[in-house]
Amino acid sequence: MATKQLKQAEGPLVQFINRTVIPLLLILLVPQSVMYLWYASVHCQGSLTELADRLTNRGGPALVWAAVSVANPAVYAAILAFCAFQVLLMLLVPGRTCYGTETPTGHVPEYKDNGFACYLITMATFLAGTVYLKQRGLTPTVIYDYYGDFLASMILLSLAFCLLLCVKGVLAPTSTDHGRSGNYLFDYYWGTELYPRICGIDIKVFTNCRFGLTVWALAVAVFALKSYELHGRVVDGMAVTAALQLLYLTKFFWWEAGYYRTIDIITDRAGFYICWGCLCFVPSFYTLVSLFMVRQPEPVGPAWTAALLGFGLASLAVNYWSDWQKQAARAADGQLNIWGRPARVIRAKYSLDNGQERQSVLLASGFWAVSRHFHYIPELSLTLCWSAVCGTGCHIIPYMYFAFLSVLLFHRSFRDDKKCRDKYGKYWSEYCKLVPYKIVPLLF
Ligand SMILES: NC(=O)C1=CN([C@@H]2O[C@H](COP(=O)(O)OP(=O)(O)OC[C@H]3O[C@@H](n4cnc5c(N)ncnc54)[C@H](OP(=O)(O)O)[C@@H]3O)[C@@H](O)[C@H]2O)C=CC1
Numbered sequence: 001m002a003t004k005q006l007k008q009a010e011g012p013l014v015q016f017i018n019r020t021v022i023p024l025l026l027i028l029l030v031p032q033s034v035m036y037l038w039y040a041s042v043h044c045q046g047s048l049t050e051l052a053d054r055l056t057n058r059g060g061p062a063l064v065w066a067a068v069s070v071a072n073p074a075v076y077a078a079i080l081a082f083c084a085f086q087v088l089l090m091l092l093v094p095g096r097t098c099y100g101t102e103t104p105t106g107h108v109p110e111y112k113d114n115g116f117a118c119y120l121i122t123m124a125t126f127l128a129g130t131v132y133l134k135q136r137g138l139t140p141t142v143i144y145d146y147y148g149d150f151l152a153s154m155i156l157l158s159l160a161f162c163l164l165l166c167v168k169g170v171l172a173p174t175s176t177d178h179g180r181s182g183n184y185l186f187d188y189y190w191g192t193e194l195y196p197r198i199c200g201i202d203i204k205v206f207t208n209c210r211f212g213l214t215v216w217a218l219a220v221a222v223f224a225l226k227s228y229e230l231h232g233r234v235v236d237g238m239a240v241t242a243a244l245q246l247l248y249l250t251k252f253f254w255w256e257a258g259y260y261r262t263i264d265i266i267t268d269r270a271g272f273y274i275c276w277g278c279l280c281f282v283p284s285f286y287t288l289v290s291l292f293m294v295r296q297p298e299p300v301g302p303a304w305t306a307a308l309l310g311f312g313l314a315s316l317a318v319n320y321w322s323d324w325q326k327q328a329a330r331a332a333d334g335q336l337n338i339w340g341r342p343a344r345v346i347r348a349k350y351s352l353d354n355g356q357e358r359q360s361v362l363l364a365s366g367f368w369a370v371s372r373h374f375h376y377i378p379e380l381s382l383t384l385c386w387s388a389v390c391g392t393g394c395h396i397i398p399y400m401y402f403a404f405l406s407v408l409l410f411h412r413s414f415r416d417d418k419k420c421r422d423k424y425g426k427y428w429s430e431y432c433k434l435v436p437y438k439i440v441p442l443l444f
Pocket residue numbers: 101261262263264319323326360361362363364368372373375376379405408409412416419420423
């Protein structure tokens with residue numbers, strides 16, 4: 001579906017850039033870069049200058065790869081055990097049945113909404129395991145000590161996994177939403193299937209939620225514990241960043257069924273971008289602030305601690321509230337009050353590929369009347385709060401996630417607008433007239 005849209009809109013040069021040059025660069029460069037960032041955070045006092053110096057004068061990229069092992073059987077065993085645990089939870093933990101967005105081919109994906117329970121069980125198991133290990137003089141922070149090995153091994157496993165998904169999408173697709181683009185590289189990068197399932201396991205729910213975001217939460221907890229072990233105290237900045245990130249992730253899992261209706265799931269196929277991204281990029285790049293803080297603890301002081309925590313919590317609440325307003329409007333078919341008034345909605349009609357007509361509710365009240373992606377502002381301010389605990393010293397690494405997210409959300413606001421315009425046509429134009437700004441009212 002997305003591939004079809006891309007084909008129609010692009011000239012040959014743009015197509016070559018979008019489908020060959022950019023995917024090739026990302027596949028070649030991103031896995032290397034996340035290893036460099038891990039190395040800089042752990043071995044170069046978090047300094048990119050020091051990293052550049054070492055890469056230039058002490059052996060180039062081989063230096064980083066020499067610091068890790070991709071042949072550590074214990075690491076592979078731990079990764080596979082964690083995957084097996086998450087798969088078992090997905091299969092065994094009960095949850096109500098919920099549905100994703102109907103695709104243009106008329107396929108309605110069905111899910112078991114048990115993400116929050118699986119997340120709580122995982123975190124409780126981690127807590128119990130930590131207590132158990134501590135009583136025996138052991139510690140789970142060995143994961144921090146071998147994090148480079150974990151990342152390097154995951155990079156290899158995930159690259160292979162994406163190849164498998166690509167072939168599966170061609171030879172044994174799960175649903176009607178699949179196909180090739182005619183370009184092998186792009187198929188690998190973008191994927192060949194929208195909703196792949198293997199033995200009843202939804203692959204994108206596994207990679208994005210049950211692996212990527214769960215590992216993010218566990219990494220934040222492990223790095224906070226490591227900081228405590230190294231410095232003998234709870235460093236205020238580390239406590240603030242860990243609390244905000246863990247609350248954010250808890251909020252995510254509470255809302256997981258809402259995520260099944262976003263472009264990651266309804267537009268992006270299961271390929272390198274989304275699957276490798278969630279299996280490796282999230283555990284390496286999204287965790288950078290906490291990783292950085294382990295060795296570079298910055299005392300924040302009580303006033304900043306309170307300010308960052310307070311503003312961060314307020315941002316989290318607003319982000320959740322705006323996601324909730326959209327979901328509530330759809331669930332109530334537009335018959336609800338928002339901010340004390342009957343909600344203003346557009347009843348937008350659209351057609352499936354087979355010509356059948358459907359109708360959806362577009363909310364134009366509450367946060368969804370302020371701008372079309374207002375919820376990205378609190379998402380960014382929250383991120384800034386959990387990064388700013390690293391101080392304003394000359395370090396770039398702790399602010400890289402914020403910078404990346406700003407670009408990602410800016411780009412996403414265009415992608416989502418295009419997706420909605422293609423789907424709803426004149427109804428989307430009507431909504432854009434009512435709510436003219438994409439993200440920041442009066443500015444953009
Ligand atoms: N940390 C990170 O890396 C990122 C975090 N996020 C967060 O994830 C959450 C979800 O954001 P995102 O994935 O961008 O998706 P959105 O919540 O913006 O959902 C987009 C979809 O919602 C529907 N929609 C759009 N406008 C309206 C409206 N006015 N009323 C009702 N439905 C509408 C459309 O789908 P339909 O086809 O159903 O009409 C659209 O495709 C947010 O909290 C965001 O901040 C997002 C991106 C990256």
